Amino acid sequence: MPRAFRISPIRAAASFAGGALIALIGARLLPPVVAQARGMARTRAGGDPVASLLADHRAIMSHLDAMVESADAQAFSRAQHLLRLKRRLAAHAMAEEDIVYPALRDNLKTAEDATQLYEEHAEMKVLLYKLEQTPKTDEQWHLHATELRTLIERHVRQEEKVDFPKLRAALDDASSRELASKIEREKALLL
Ligand SMILES: [Fe+2]
Numbered sequence: 001m002p003r004a005f006r007i008s009p010i011r012a013a014a015s016f017a018g019g020a021l022i023a024l025i026g027a028r029l030l031p032p033v034v035a036q037a038r039g040m041a042r043t044r045a046g047g048d049p050v051a052s053l054l055a056d057h058r059a060i061m062s063h064l065d066a067m068v069e070s071a072d073a074q075a076f077s078r079a080q081h082l083l084r085l086k087r088r089l090a091a092h093a094m095a096e097e098d099i100v101y102p103a104l105r106d107n108l109k110t111a112e113d114a115t116q117l118y119e120e121h122a123e124m125k126v127l128l129y130k131l132e133q134t135p136k137t138d139e140q141w142h143l144h145a146t147e148l149r150t151l152i153e154r155h156v157r158q159e160e161k162v163d164f165p166k167l168r169a170a171l172d173d174a175s176s177r178e179l180a181s182k183i184e185r186e187k188a189l190l191l
C-alpha cells in the first residue's frame with residue numbers, strides 16, 4: 001500500500017477514542033440543552049412553569065402508594081418501586097433546591113417557607129436511607145414507607161397549595177419561561 005494511504009494503528013485508535021469521547025460528551029450535554037429548550041417552548045405557549053414538577057408529584061405518590069400497599073413478601077416489587085422513587089425524587093429535589101426554592105426566597109422574600117421545604121427534603125433522604133438499610137421483607141420497612149408517604153404527601157400539598165401558586169403569581173411571562181427552562185435543564189442532568 002502507498003505510504004500516503006497507510007494509517008498507523010495508534011492514529012486509528014486515537015481517532016476512534018476521540019470520536020467516542022465527542023459522542024460521550026454529546027450524550028451528557030445534549031439532554032439538558034434539549035430539555036431547557038423544551039421547557040422554554042412549553043411555557044411560551046402559556047404553560048405552567050412548574051408543570052413538570054406537578055407530574056413528578058403524581059409519579060412519586062404512585063410509587064409511594066404501591067410501596068405502602070405492598071405485602072412483606074413482595075420484596076422484588078418493593079425494591080423496584082424504591083429504586084424508581086429514588087431516581088425521580090433525586091432529579092425533582094435537585095430542580096427544586098437549586099432553582100425553585102431560591103426563586104421563592106428571592107421573589108417572595110419568604111425565607112421561612114423555603115427553609116422548611118429544604119429541611120423536609122433532608123428528612124426524606126434520611127427515610128430513604130432507612131428504607132435502603134432495612135430488609136424488604138421486614139415489617140419495619142412498611143413503617144418507614146408509611147412515614148415517608150405521610151411526609152411527602154404533606155410536603156407536596158404545601159408546595160402545590162401555597163408556594164407554587166405564590167411563585168406563579170409573582171413571575172412575569174419572561175421569568176416564568178426562564179424558570180421552566182431551568183427546571184427542565186436541572187432535571188435532565190440526573191434523568
Ligand atoms: Fe419539594
Ligand SMILES: [Fe+2]
Pocket residue numbers: 053057092096156159
Ligand atoms: Fe416537589
